[in-house]
Amino acid sequence: MPPTEPRPGPSWTWALCFGVVAFSAAHAIPLPAPAYLPESGAWTFRPPEGAIAMHYYGVLGWGLLGAGLGPAWARTRWGRRGTPHACAVTALAVALVYFVGIELWKLL
Amino acid sequence: MLLVLHAAAAIVAIGSATHAAVLAIRAWTGRGTRPKLRRTYAVVTAISYGVCFLLGLWIYPTFRVEVRAAHFDVALPWATAAFEVKEHWAGLGLFCAAALVPLGRTVDPRRRDSESRAFAVLTVMLAVVVWYTTFCGLSLTALRPI
Secondary structure, eight states: OOTTSOOHHHHHHHHHHHHHHHHHHHHHTTOOOOEEETTTTEEESSOOTTOOOBOHHHHHHHHHHHHHHHHHHHTSHHHHHSOHHHHHHHHHHHHHHHHHHHHHHHHO | OHHHHHHHHHHHHHHHHHHHHHHHHHHHTTSOOOHHHHHHHHHHHHHHHHHHHHHHHHHHHHHIIIIIIIIIHHHOHHHHHHHHHHHHHHHHHHHHHHHHHHHHHHOOGGGOSHHHHHHHHHHHHHHHHHHHHHHHHHHHHHHSOO
């Protein structure tokens, strides 16, 4: 296989890594994402005060966008030299702990 | 009906993800690789997980209004927290389940390199996610169904 062509494994591992990081960042920062208002069935970037707003779909969209960039990153010089497996495992482990921690923090 | 299908898909996912994790651990410890079975479980897990996830997205608005906002947020904040962890872990697991299908085709556990180690760890992590999301979902539904 030519050196410019990433193997399927690392390419998908970068997708996992980028998807997890984008999904977590969209929640933690938070990145701008449309919220769904289930009571009115509308989408908005600025939900009204007191309304039930669901940001999950927007956050998931960021994650999918990040995952889409992973294979493209795998084709770059840095992507071919990097360590996608370690990055993916670390990103996933940190994200899993982060989401548990943030909910425990809210409960306290 | 959608909730029942959601649970049924989760049961398939929990079975296949657990088998995939056991196979990955056995392969990593040198007790048989069984590549065809590994690929099959990865595909079944990804499909069942994807179906379960889509059904969850579908019923989520109803749950958000009729169950979470009306009952959990008011009286059971720990249930809201458990569900928040569930939904975010489910999102992370979606990327993991999708990535394990092509990884399962290319990985060779006999090489014992970073790829095979990552495959084993990611498979176990996905199984943990599937177990938590399934049991959390079933428990919260028993507490207050849609």
